[in-house]
Amino acid sequence: MQLNPLIFGTVKIEYPVLLAPMAGYTDAAMRTLCLEHGAGAVYSELTSAEGIRRDSEKTFQVLETAKDEHPIAGHIFGRDPQAMAEAAQYVEQTGLFDWVDINCGCPVKKVVSRGAGAALMKDLPLLGEIIKKVKAAISLPVSVKTRIGFNNETAGHLEIARAIEESGADMIAVHARLAKNFHGGDADWEKLAEMKQALNIPIMGNGGINTPEDVPCMLEATGVDGVMMGRAAIGNPWIFEEIKKVCSSAFRRSMQEQPPKGGTTNLLNRRDMMAEHLRRLVELNELKQQGSSLSYKYSPEEAACIQFRTHIPYYVRGLFDKKQLLMKLAQLMSVDAIMAEVDLLVAKNR
């Protein structure tokens, strides 16, 4: 299964297997680990256009990237076309981003109740106006991350796809679930295939990819131009390398003789990855706090340990006797304490 480089506007993604934006997970620590392990591109965390307009330091921090983190999209949300255009201009002016992505899929109440995120699928003229204003305001390419619909009563997947393309978006990424279903239930790949047929701009397929082997299945079933990995990449940056292997024809031939037995990452690799992930989180928090006018309740190391809590269950999935570590997590506020517990777990599982 050949995956060709994806080109839209000035962006070239050599290997179109992207890391999905996931608020609370995909900060620069996770993104750089995934890029180093083969992710074709990444997205910034979800950033409020209104926050940028208000000149909020916290909002600017959400947009921070690591050095040489490319290709990367600045991922923004909002419902006011002018605020979105100004936010896109800010994103462009930072010089950190390769393109701007408009969120049209977030189902979280805080976002939808303000008419932004997934709510834009219920107002396609407004979505169109936002895309046009953003396109006119910047020279970077513009993409939209959307879904196959809000619910069964509002605009359908093809209407949404056409509205996005006709308004001038350069690329579209589609999570193949309705917004009303959040992240649960089966992804509807048939609708992805129909969207691909209806569109001329490149389309990324997302949703329902749980293993590397699911990637060639989605590509074959839908014809999409690339895929986007969400939860399967949490605690598993190696998945991008595994996808590359699975998609290479030589590997697929050898697998026909000897089917895959599951993950290839051994325990010590996982342990070392956790240590490196934590180290990067501490470094990011140090940079964030240095020179900031905000006051912080936690030291950089404590903040990193708190942020790492949500990743740990993913890194230790499948391990025997991980309960003790997971139960203790709320009390572990130093890198040494976390790694000592991880080392105990590794010893039990060897």
Ligand SMILES: Cc1cc2nc3c(=O)[nH]c(=O)nc-3n(C[C@H](O)[C@H](O)[C@H](O)COP(=O)(O)O)c2cc1C
């Ligand atoms: C914890 C979490 C946070 C997410 N945050 C965002 C977000 O900020 N912006 C967005 O467009 N999608 C967000 N998503 C949706 C993912 O990008 C992706 O579309 C979804 O998880 C389906 O892909 P998957 O089945 O591979 O996980 C989030 C998903 C999760 C699980």
